[in-house]
Amino acid sequence: MRRSPGAMLLRWSGRAVVAAILLFVLLPGVVVAISAFNDRAILQFPPQSWSLRWFWRAFSYADFAKGFWNGLTVTVWASSIALLIGSAFACAIHRYQFVLRDLLEGILLSPLIIPHYTIGLGMLILASQTNVGRGFPLVIFAHVVMVLPFVMRSTYISLQNLDTRLELAASSLGATPLRILFTVTIPLLIPGLLSGWLFAAILSFNEFTATLFVSSQATQTLPVAMYNYVREFADPTLAALSVIYIVVTATLLTVANSFLGLGKILNVDAH
């Protein structure tokens, strides 16, 4: 098919626009990556001399190491608890009508629109009123609340793709509901549940605003430690840490994309 010059022009200007926007998205990451190798102690562009010393400092700075392990603890607990609670609830919502169903769903999805500082402030006040203190249980609970909507969403999507005839077949062959759950339903949902867990984990690991309110010096996670660092120091240590962050996250997402299909998880695949 022959294309008119006008259509070709439109096509190429469209491509140029998309390339420019991709550049805008990539720009900060590229700039941070270059700054991380700057030998000098001030942020300056372009670097005059190069070194790896800020990477060593990022690894040896005690607050970052502690924040990393704190964050990992919170993330693993929060996303696992959210996975159990959220996927079970999503199944119940998907299949049954029950008292307070829509109200409960509304409350659990509300962290998507309630500012995280409001949630953080509320949990902080609640904790001080009940003498709970800013320990790990409080931080983990706050994270469960905030990642639950994402787990529910990914469970909904995999439930919609689930063939219920398989469950009916198992039932007609005499399997008990418990057996059907563990041998048919859960195995079929596993890819969706895994991707929900991964999303929840990445989001929880990076959650900052609410964590700032509910964590203490002893329970601060990596983003909170990074925020405190940026307010105290102006050297490129954080640039080095950001590079590690970007590389690890992009790798995780690329792996998730090839094994689970990121497009399907995010519901953006063309039909």
Add this chain to the structure above:
Amino acid sequence: MNTRPFLGWFVSPAGLVAMGLLAAMLAVFQYSVRTYVPGTLEVGGFTWANFEAMLRPLYAMAFWNTVLICFETAVFTLFLAYPLAYALVRTSSPALRSFILIVSVTPLFLGEVVRTYSWMIVLGNNGFLNTVLLKLGLLDRPVQMMFTAGGVIAALVHVTMPIMVIMLAAALSHIDRNYEKAAESLGAGPIRIFMTITLPLSMPGVVAGFSTAFAWTFSAFATPQLIGGGRVSTVSTLIYQLGFSSFNFPFAASLSIVGLALSLAVIALLKKAASPLERMAGTT
């Protein structure tokens, strides 16, 4: 109960979490009408003074600033995210598709702190943009971009882009391509097809994306705090200052209640304003 096995087991843990969240929100409400007792974490008796204090110009300006910044951010984000979402859904090359998807989604998972820090290096006086513009001879001295509303908006657009791309792409991918093919066979050009078919049919995604971008920006804290540097005051930065510098938790609570109400009102208004458009898309 035989027809609904495990229902109780499936629902009650979620119910407990919902109750915890509800209790936290009630705690904020309760504190918002209590008296501030300086120097302690205890609060005094019942009062409306916190809400009255918000009428002072300083606080009224912060609310107005926040709404303005959120609105501008959402508009810019929409214009940048739409072409990306369109390219993502319509490209025929799987490799390009994965590339666009990874590039546009990765920032979502980096968190606000890493992304805001990156923008500090881009916008700083010795930063990337100033250096490039000086080298190109377009500037003769560095332009102040840090600590300005413009700088905050640029970084916020970057923060909200991924979620907007995902929502627009979801809407665009569910459009039935036959409508476009029909229009093409009737002789419509690509621009006309886009303006009369694709764009109207994607409106539900546009509205959802715009409201989400607005809500996210409203709750952004690290970006206005670090890039605004205290010179761009928003609801979130005020709440943090009140809470952690002066321990005035009652006033912080009332600010966040009004902030929440304002953000919900704007989103409801957006939905209402867009409902004719959504109906148009829904008739297909």
